[in-house]
Amino acid sequence: MGCGTSAVATETQVKRVEEAEAMKAAVLIQRWYRRYMAHLEMRRRYTWNIFQSIEYAGEQDQLQLSSFFSFMLDNFTQLNGNGPDLISQLLDPVLDPWLGRETCFSCIPVPDSYTGPRLTFPLSVSDTNALLNAFKEQQTLHAKYLLQLLCETKKLLRQMPNIVHLSTSYTKDITICGDLHGRLDDLLLIFYKNGLPSAETPYVFNGDFVDRGKKSIEVVVLLFAYFLLYPDYMHLNRGNHEDHIMNLRYGFTKEVMQKYKTHGREILQLFQDVFSLLPLATVIDGKILIVHGGISDQTDLDFLNSVERHKVRGLVCFILRRRHCQLTHQDSAASCSSSSSSSSSSSTLCSPRSPSSLSPRPCPSSPSIHFTVNSLQVPFLDSLSSLSPPSPPQYEREWKQIVDILWSDPKNQDGCYPNTFRGGGCYFGPDVTQRLMLQHGLQLLIRSHECKQEGYELCHGGRVITIFSASNYYEEGSNRGAYIKMGKDLIPRFYQYQVGRGTRKLTLTQRVRVAESSALKALKEQLFTHRSELMAAFKEFDHNNTGCVSVSEWAQVLESVLRLDLPWRTLRPHLVRLTAEGAVEYESCFEDMGSGTQLAQVTPNLAETLFRYRTDIEIIFNIIDKDHSGLISIEEFRQTWRLFSAHLGVDINNQAIDDLARSIDFNKDGSIDFTEFLEAFRVVHKLDKYQHQSRMDSNTERL
Amino acid sequence: MAAHRHNSEAMASDVHKKIKAAFKAFDYEANNTVDVREIGTIVFSLGCFPSQADLHDFIAQVEEDHTGFIHLEKFLPVMTNVLLEKRFPPIPEDKLLQAFEVLDKEKKGYLEQEELTKYMMQEGEVFTQEEMDEMLTALTDQKDNVIYYKDVIDELIIDNDI
Numbered sequence: 001m002g003c004g005t006s007a008v009a010t011e012t013q014v015k016r017v018e019e020a021e022a023m024k025a026a027v028l029i030q031r032w033y034r035r036y037m038a039h040l041e042m043r044r045r046y047t048w049n050i051f052q053s054i055e056y057a058g059e060q061d062q063l064q065l066s067s068f069f070s071f072m073l074d075n076f077t078q079l080n081g082n083g084p085d086l087i088s089q090l091l092d093p094v095l096d097p098w099l100g101r102e103t104c105f106s107c108i109p110v111p112d113s114y115t116g117p118r119l120t121f122p123l124s125v126s127d128t129n130a131l132l133n134a135f136k137e138q139q140t141l142h143a144k145y146l147l148q149l150l151c152e153t154k155k156l157l158r159q160m161p162n163i164v165h166l167s168t169s170y171t172k173d174i175t176i177c178g179d180l181h182g183r184l185d186d187l188l189l190i191f192y193k194n195g196l197p198s199a200e201t202p203y204v205f206n207g208d209f210v211d212r213g214k215k216s217i218e219v220v221v222l223l224f225a226y227f228l229l230y231p232d233y234m235h236l237n238r239g240n241h242e243d244h245i246m247n248l249r250y251g252f253t254k255e256v257m258q259k260y261k262t263h264g265r266e267i268l269q270l271f272q273d274v275f276s277l278l279p280l281a282t283v284i285d286g287k288i289l290i291v292h293g294g295i296s297d298q299t300d301l302d303f304l305n306s307v308e309r310h311k312v313r314g315l316v317c318f319i320l321r322r323r324h325c326q327l328t329h330q331d332s333a334a335s336c337s338s339s340s341s342s343s344s345s346s347s348t349l350c351s352p353r354s355p356s357s358l359s360p361r362p363c364p365s366s367p368s369i370h371f372t373v374n375s376l377q378v379p380f381l382d383s384l385s386s387l388s389p390p391s392p393p394q395y396e397r398e399w400k401q402i403v404d405i406l407w408s409d410p411k412n413q414d415g416c417y418p419n420t421f422r423g424g425g426c427y428f429g430p431d432v433t434q435r436l437m438l439q440h441g442l443q444l445l446i447r448s449h450e451c452k453q454e455g456y457e458l459c460h461g462g463r464v465i466t467i468f469s470a471s472n473y474y475e476e477g478s479n480r481g482a483y484i485k486m487g488k489d490l491i492p493r494f495y496q497y498q499v500g501r502g503t504r505k506l507t508l509t510q511r512v513r514v515a516e517s518s519a520l521k522a523l524k525e526q527l528f529t530h531r532s533e534l535m536a537a538f539k540e541f542d543h544n545n546t547g548c549v550s551v552s553e554w555a556q557v558l559e560s561v562l563r564l565d566l567p568w569r570t571l572r573p574h575l576v577r578l579t580a581e582g583a584v585e586y587e588s589c590f591e592d593m594g595s596g597t598q599l600a601q602v603t604p605n606l607a608e609t610l611f612r613y614r615t616d617i618e619i620i621f622n623i624i625d626k627d628h629s630g631l632i633s634i635e636e637f638r639q640t641w642r643l644f645s646a647h648l649g650v651d652i653n654n655q656a657i658d659d660l661a662r663s664i665d666f667n668k669d670g671s672i673d674f675t676e677f678l679e680a681f682r683v684v685h686k687l688d689k690y691q692h693q694s695r696m697d698s699n700t701e702r703l
Numbered sequence: 704m705a706a707h708r709h710n711s712e713a714m715a716s717d718v719h720k721k722i723k724a725a726f727k728a729f730d731y732e733a734n735n736t737v738d739v740r741e742i743g744t745i746v747f748s749l750g751c752f753p754s755q756a757d758l759h760d761f762i763a764q765v766e767e768d769h770t771g772f773i774h775l776e777k778f779l780p781v782m783t784n785v786l787l788e789k790r791f792p793p794i795p796e797d798k799l800l801q802a803f804e805v806l807d808k809e810k811k812g813y814l815e816q817e818e819l820t821k822y823m824m825q826e827g828e829v830f831t832q833e834e835m836d837e838m839l840t841a842l843t844d845q846k847d848n849v850i851y852y853k854d855v856i857d858e859l860i861i862d863n864d865i
Binding site for chain 2: 027028029031033036038509569
């Protein structure tokens with residue numbers, strides 16, 4: 001437009017200017033919005049990385065636990081028979097060895113007030129429908145029917161080979177699902193979207209049905225029920241969580257004991273039997289191999305098909321077994337002949353009882369029973385005694401084959417090396433996959449075991465697919481779940497989903513916020529439980545005791561102490577405060593965290609150790625507490641704690657432990673409620689309810 | 704002179720660290736490569752406001768012969784220059800408000816969903832349907848079914864620190 005002379009602007013000129021302005025405005029908004037979405041995506045990635053790092057760090061703790069048990073095995077002579085015989089309790093999961101496996105289920109009364117499903121065997125469609133409805137209504141299946149179901153499942157599984165072969169010639173598309181981890185909503189969503197299991201809709205479920213989620217029992221009952229109903233169309237592979245030590249740590253045991261107070265022990269025992277009988281692999285048309293974890297360079301499918309899979313109870317047992325073999329080999333080289341029992345004081349475990357008798361024992365009146373040698377029942381040593389002793393290498397080979405299948409992860413570099421994070425299995429490269437494919441004429445490996453943001457992921461040039469079916473695994477909004485459908489063409493098609501809480505659709509922003517907040521909380525807990533190490537390292541940079549270090553120094557300390565590979569500078573604003581000059585006030589990250597209850601006797605050093613190893617300690621207590629009463633004796637507590645801290649190399653004053661033990665024994669009856677004890681060492685976020693509140697408020701504003 | 708050089712070196716080093724951190728977030732296989740489709744996200748998250756044309760040019764500079772992957776070695780120097788030269792400077796927040804006001808011809812104080820959709824999908828650097836759906840879900844007031852743009856601006860600019 002000119003200045004000065006008022007040229008008459010034509011209508012079109014005005015319009016053109018308006019349009020140009022509108023376009024500029026639109027571009028601006030679009031660019032801003034794209035920037036906003038990019039930031040959101042970045043936060044989502046960081047959040048994901050946090051969850052994954054912490055999960056893998058947690059799995060290193062599993063290794064810690066295994067090494068602790070090995071340590072105990074090496075040192076149990078020092079217990080002088082006075083301490084809890086953890087080894088036997090660990091290896092012998094049977095609480096009541098004289099309890100016949102074929103319990104009289106019909107003896108269990110079901111009250112008239114019970115409105116849940118009353119199953120009749122053999123199962124029919126009305127039974128499975130009743131189960132579906134009952135679980136949707138939050139009902140619990142009565143122990144009697146659960147026990148019967150497990151018994152029938154066990155019988156049927158016994159007839160199955162280690163590797164199950166399927167063919168697409170006779171069936172419609174096969175659906176393959178990954179980890180469910182007790183997420184009933186995901187299973188119901190899959191059934192809803194894809195159809196219930198039937199001749200038209202055959203399924204393969206690839207392990208890890210239990211642990212972490214709150215409805216493991218419901219998930220596994222449905223899977224087993226459909227398996228009993230349609231054994232030709234419902235296929236279950238074993239996962240690494242179908243293992244009683246994992247169940248102790250990751251929640252399945254607790255869930256069973258909470259929902260089944262009377263019959264929990266028997267139920268757990270049966271679950272253990274069933275889990276160890278689950279097949280290890282499924283093969284479709286001789287071309288698609290489906291296993292839970294992966295493979296190793298030693299994997300030999302023919303050999304795998306021949307092992308007695310039920311002997312392998314789980315990973316920790318494997319490690320202990322190997323250690324035990326090494327020990328007995330050292331101690332009594334010539335002793336293990338087939339029928340005699342050799343018992344020197346240092347090899348109390350190498351005494352197989354005669355296979356036929358069940359030595360009666362008085363019923364334990366207190367949890368602190370100490371097992372004596374003669375009545376010890378160690379399941380796999382039974383089989384050892386009835387054959388000429390297999391040389392340990394043979395055993396080792398069998399166990400390793402199975403552990404590799406259940407625990408391995410694919411990696412992008414060639415080669416095969418031990419999976420040190422998980423403590424079992426291998427990292428296998430594309431060359432290992434290639435070799436196995438060639439060796440057995442396969443074209444695809446489908447596995448699960450790792451959470452993926454989109455529910456599935458391909459690697460090794462498309463030869464390996466990871467399929468994961470538990471959506472929102474880490475937190476609401478963290479990831480999708482997925483399943484595969486495959487027809488005669490053997491080309492996988494992926495179906496994704498995400499279970500949402502409530503009916504209101506969350507925006508991406510809200511989902512990211514929720515997940516991020518949860519990840520940051522978990523991260524802060526890592527900081528809290530490593531407080532003294534962190535502070536010591538900070539002080540090394542902070543010579544003048546100003547309470548501050550530079551951002552670089554702060555990031556460096558965190559990286560080296562926590563050993564989590566995360567973008568610390570980017571996360572810094574969420575974790576610590578800066579001074580006006582841009583230095584980090586390193587103590588500010590501990591401000592809003594504290595412990596559950598206050599225990600006066602607890603020194604900071606002790607407290608931190610307890611915080612950090614809380615889960616491991618919980619597992620150990622659960623093992624000692626065989627009848628799952630929640631109580632252990634003070635003596636057991638003391639012994640266990642001393643042993644554990646000796647193993648950790650932690651300098652804990654024994655007197656402090658004794659004082660602590662006594663102070664926790666509130667009833668002064670010599671037993672400790674360890675759940676209460678451990679409550680004291682749960683990290684509490686003091687600001688939590690305020691954060692939650694303000695998030696709720698901002699949510700209702702934004703709607 | 705030496706101090707000045709040291710400062711610019713330190714600055715470059717900081718910039719490098721920032722770029723690497725953002726890159727690594729999308730380096731799924733831990734082999735210093737990212738999918739080319741994530742480049743836009745990375746560039747935006749480093750504080751830049753490229754146009755779609757800018758992005759295309761940028762990608763052309765860093766792409767390795769159409770493998771679909773970008774290597775850190777190529778990305779780092781190009782991105783460093785972009786940041787040091789401030790090549791895609793941010794648009795000030797008040798301009799954003801003005802932009803919405805331009806689109807709100809009737810000066811209602813809000814935009815109807817159809818209005819916004821028309822502009823976003825027909826003008827400028829058009830949105831895909833997916834982008835449009837997400838924007839509507841994120842910005843629409845659930846009660847009144849319109850976009851109160853003054854409020855949403857706070858939402859859009861709030862996540863500045865990452």
